[in-house]
Amino acid sequence: MITELALRRPDDWHLHLRDGAMLQGVLPETARHFARAIIMPNLVPPVVTGADAAAYRGRILAALPAGMTFEPLMTLYLTEGTDPADLRAAAASGLVKAVKLYPAGATTNSHSGVRDFDKVRGVLDTMAEIGLPLCVHGEVTDPAVDIFDREAVFIDRVLDPIRRATPGLRVVMEHITTSQGADYVRSADRDLAATITTHHLIINRNHLLVGGIRPHYYCLPVAKREEHRLALRAAATSGDPRFFLGTDSAPHVDPLKECACGCAGCFTATNTMSLLAHVFEQENALDQLESFTSLNGPAYYRLPMNEARIRLVKGDAPVSFPDKIQTGAGPVTVFDPGFPVFWQVAQD
Template structure:
């Protein structure tokens, strides 16, 4: 169901992507400018590099490199939850530009080999984060364990009691369940207190299990689930619940690592949406009757939860509904090539103006 006519416009003040992977090295140089190209002025940057970002010095060096690649974007930095984080340092993080800490259960996704196995050991750290306003970002899955009937299709739902327990134990700690994929996750987030919010990706508003089974460029972690789960994500946005906002989880991989799998290893997990993100979100929201939620979902609600207002003079991005703009097939620097989500397909919204 579409609610906008061709030529209709929508305006978003300082669009904000509250979950993005920008990699490092030459790949980062290629993909970082795509944040702005896709319509965004804020990027909440994930720390799962090799080695992971575990100190303020590493985070600030990384941020410096990102600003060299794209000076117009505000980059918010995170640290990788691990034993390397010292609770005594938390009081200094905000002044050093650290906004959050990202938790990866060990082995569940890209560069999570140094992830955690238990949250209990971080009690002191979480209490300090609670005290100093640092956000905890959760990759909400538990590792597959076939002896317990746990696999990629139920790993998120099995994680949800952890979310509930953390939200109760640390009622002043702002917690974000990242990239929700299930109706169960939507209900769990709603059931938690106001200290819990949730990001939803563009690709999970589009895909179901049928779309990634056998299609490597649609494979991500967590995997897209069933049509009823996709429907729940869409309804969460359509409802206007402030707990739900955009975190793209845009995750670039060189084409060869997405298209090649062997008996030793599968294809890389990640869907790349940054270059077309705002028009893509508009296209998808319009398709299920939620285009009027565009500004809330891509700016207002996330900024409110993170307490990062756009401020006076913030840029306003204007989108227009059109008869179709074909998404570029690939992006390349001559050595590395990445394929965006929706490659070769038409989008019915495009960015037509940016005003200051």
């Protein structure tokens, strides 16, 4: 039985850090284990220009505690007014590593997102030319479409037409939640990958709804049927280089989660590596954990792999994780998998 693993230090290819007091409170939870992260730009106001991204990166680095090493990989929020020249310059400087597409109204702070895709054709053409990835929140917002079908419909209505109209555009389907999403990634010959979250490997929609509404399991895209959770597990543990970790760790203070119209997001930065070791062990795939967390993402983003390493150790007693992270903005509940976890990152 394997009780210890050594991995290259992992990266998180989809992370929300927020800003201000929340940023200061949650950043150490990621930087403790992760070397780099793709930082989501859906602030208020959103990060839409190279200057915005540079300023936000500065605030992140200023919030990093002494003695911690962490590299924020910045993104721009795609709007119908995005300037292709500004985007090109931000990418050429090395500052911006991707652009994020939010269909307008799809998730938290997405109201500045795209409604008319014809208005961003020039930006997408520029991105295809320079090889800058487009990270997509893959859901339609048509009220006639059931919330559990929004990802599958997005592939047919939006994503596939965009990719056909823009040859060479490199796309990351973020936080896929369905077997259709995994199958679509596998169907592509090139220029398509997907991130998978920690929580979507663990929960299905029953966890959210059976026995009462559990707001800390509410996220967007919402958790789906068990068959989809199992499909995500198969993809994540397969070793296929097109699938890699993007936690979508999304902090909200408890009062904004535990209310009549609660915010979407699961906060998993604190215990992701332990939970993933548990999941991969269940799937008899511990030998694929490093690929999923540390190798596949850098390869797709054309970045070097991390030289530093971490150790995961399995103990005899369950690991005790904090129930909440206290921030200057208020308490943030840590994702509870609902089962004991025996793996933890060793503190060397």
